Amino acid sequence: MENYSGYFRQGNLIAKYLTGELSSHEKEELDAWVAQSDHNKELFEKLTDEGILNNELSRFASSGKDDAWETIVTKTGFNKPQRHSYIGRRSINYAAAALFFLVSGLLAYQFIYKNTPVKQIVQQQNDLAPGSNKAVLTLADASQINLDDATNGEIAKQADMIISKTADGQLVYEMAKSAVSSSVEPTYTSVYNTITTPRGGKFRVVLPDGSKVWLNAASSLKYPTKFRESERNVELNGEAYFEIAHLKNSRKEAIPFQVRSVGQIVEVLGTHFNINSYSDESSIKTTLLEGKVKVVKTQTISSSKSTKVGGASALILRPGEQAQLAPGIRQKLNLIAQADIEEAVAWKNGQFQFKDTDLPTIMRQISRWYDVKVDFQGKVPDTKFRGKISRDVPLSQFFQILQLSGVNFKLQGRKITIKS
Template identity: 45%
Template sequence: MDKQAFVELANKVASGLANEQELSLYSNYINQFKGNSEWNTQLMGNEAETKNELLKKINTALIVKAIPFYQKTSFKYLIAACIALVVTAVGAVFYSNNLNSLKNKNKIALENDVAPGGNNAVLTLADGSQVLLNDTDNGKIIEEKGISITKAKDGQLIYRIIDRGANSPSNTEQVIAYNTITTPRGGQYQVLLPDGTQVWLNASSSIKFPTYFSAKQRNVTLTGEAYFEVSKDKTKSFVVNVDEMSVEVLGTHFDVMAYKDEESINTTLLEGSVKVTKNNESRILKPGQQAKVKGGIQVVEAAADVLAWKNGLTSFIDADIRTIMRQVARWYDVEVKYEGDIPRRLFTGEISRKANLSELIKIIKLSNIQLKLEGNVITVMP
């Protein structure tokens, strides 16, 4: 295949217009490229350096991964996204006679960059006092009313009941102490609740919960997004409250996404069973289903990228640019602006949440959407 034919095929793959035969042809060509003994040093640069650079881009910039219980055709498009990244890397080699020049350009581009978010949250205690968890040393943070709060080495916040008797409020007193954990934009956190339930909080989220569960229900209140692995207790259901909606379980794994700037509140079930209720309407989900609450409750098949954030990835499957930019704004704590008439295009890709913003921008630019990063503001242009 000559260079012109390769470029035409690469553009087709990058724009998402390639059919299965063309994807297969391109994949085979890439495999040949990696093992090709005929190397044009003048055109492509030093063989070892160039191949290492390409493999590094492929292995570190984009990580294609399918969530096990969704074995659907969308995985094909994730593969296409990975191939599209290779297009960028290989294309850069074809169009540049000097690999060092390419590295210098990348270095300049990265000077105006934004680092990813990380473990960052604020714990608000019942008396209103606050603890900045990212600044707090590992070990015991506080002990009160029969509860020990500890920060583990991995950053997880752990609640343990040490005395449910004398130091705990009695039912007759009807006094319940609540704590709240809040993540800012660019933050995430994990907490082990007093009943053993594990919660992963996404960026710009909060969860309010009692320091011990004494009622017939284990009630928590959520804003933003969280993934729950609920400790089983047949005597006490676990209820997540979001505005006028609730999700009730006995013990299961599920995700609730309830950001104010999203079109709907989405509850996605991975394991077990949950009941989603809003006003007088209720629906019971099966694993792999998602309830979209917007006015009423609509049950759909869940997309494969729902838990990407919890698994350390920024992922999008057939998502428009505004949907992607909402994720970007929350994780990288940036402002997004739009200029001109942005074309309706769907994107598919995945990248580590540890990657700098510039790496994600490179992937989005594959579909000819122009992004300009200035300070803490991304401008999206046609």
């Protein structure tokens, strides 16, 4: 894992340089870093160029976030810049930090709507590592295998399938050579396995049909060790990204694939899609990247009132679209024609990504990935966030970013307390 702490350290030194707050020791440290490489020198020049800083800050000012600017004016004392205006020294503190995160790749521009001068708000005595490849495999006989402790290679056999764990964190099902070479068609039996990721865990599985599934934290997938010729059905709780193999049976007919989650069924042939079905989220989201899927409500309102009260009973999704199913008795299935694909699958690509995301939503993701409990004390801040950060950073470095919003975080053991 890359050491991100250095990025935060240098960003802080550059901000102090621009505001004239560098100590002699810190100046020596910054000079040494700049001299290390041409890349560092070029980065330093960009981050200290007043024209670039003014342009970036003006872009922020023009985005209509008046409440955020009122907070900045109150806490820093500088005024909202007009287009092409010169940035006062007291404002460069913020702009340098924002630009540094942008160039270093830790944050997208305007990660935070509300901002305060760079300072340490989180005072914590412990830290938590990010999630990793962790899961438990439950076999048909209810025996369990802890996959993060299991050695690489063959770990079990189920019917005619050999189950192996690979060095790069995958669970793979392959037909045994004896079954492949046999001229007798094996009798189908319903033998199911379940892979479950804990909070702070993730895992990948290659299903018996060759389909690939990425499981996010606090999720589970139930599937047969051998699929029927007529259908392929699995059950999902939590979140997963699917790449479904396009298969045909002996009659040259495409074998459909179904993913069942609470309140819906997703029907596919061969395609790439993401399903977020966490019970603590406001809706079940099915996002399509490639191919075509059909999302069907399994609990529809009876009689002719179905469309009027419960929304559509089924939707056909095309690439770039998302279905959102609201839970409860009055389920509503809605189509989002232009979904944010990058945000929907950011977790699978090792990122947290936020676009106008509120703090409770962010903290639910943090809670699952870092395996922590979150407690809000007082009014929940209405701060919203933009940007991305690697899921590989320890929790303290995540807070070093969120702290700029002015929200107070306190970590004790595996409990985060947020005070307004």
